[in-house]
Amino acid sequence: MVSTQDREDQLIDPISANPDFNRAESKIAVAGHPIHAMLVSFPIGLAACALGADLFYWWTGDSFWARAALWSTGMAFLMGLLAGLSGTVELLSVPGIRARAASWTHFIIAIMLLSILGANWGHRLTGYEAAVLPYGLLLSILSAIFVGFTGWHGGKLVFDYQIGTSSTGS
């Protein structure tokens, strides 16, 4: 008679049974260093700068900070698009990355982040000083929250699932 334990041992996860499941090494890389990991620092840092500039504008009323926020939000969005492009090519071209649900979760959160970064910049293009309070500041707070989610989840892909890492260790 087959026990429940034996039956559980025979269950196969069709995703991890995929022969390509462990082929998750980065392809979009320079000498094995993933380009996506290098580019993500820009939207992360620039979104933080935008929030800081908005807060300083609120505090001082100096238009310099509103202009700094315009540039930070614009560059955060454009560099975010570049980071997203490198990540998307990686996602679509590496079988082991494509097979994991977590990669697609990261993609969805990242697209939400890019939409918020774009809205934050677009909102300022018709008048960067009037745009800061309240909606510019609120969009910068939302961007910072989503940068946190996306960055944390990206780290999870690398550290928990070993996505984009080198299997040779060299």
Ligand code: HEM
């Ligand atoms: C839009 C589509 C995106 C896709 C498809 C994507 C995909 C990926 C993939 C496959 C990885 C694993 C490492 C690698 O293979 O390079 C990763 C890591 C990561 N992603 Fe994204 N990503 C996207 C956008 C973003 C954005 C906009 C951010 C900015 C916050 C971000 C932040 C991260 C971080 C922080 C890591 C960990 C990097 C490391 O520690 O090495 N991703 N992403």
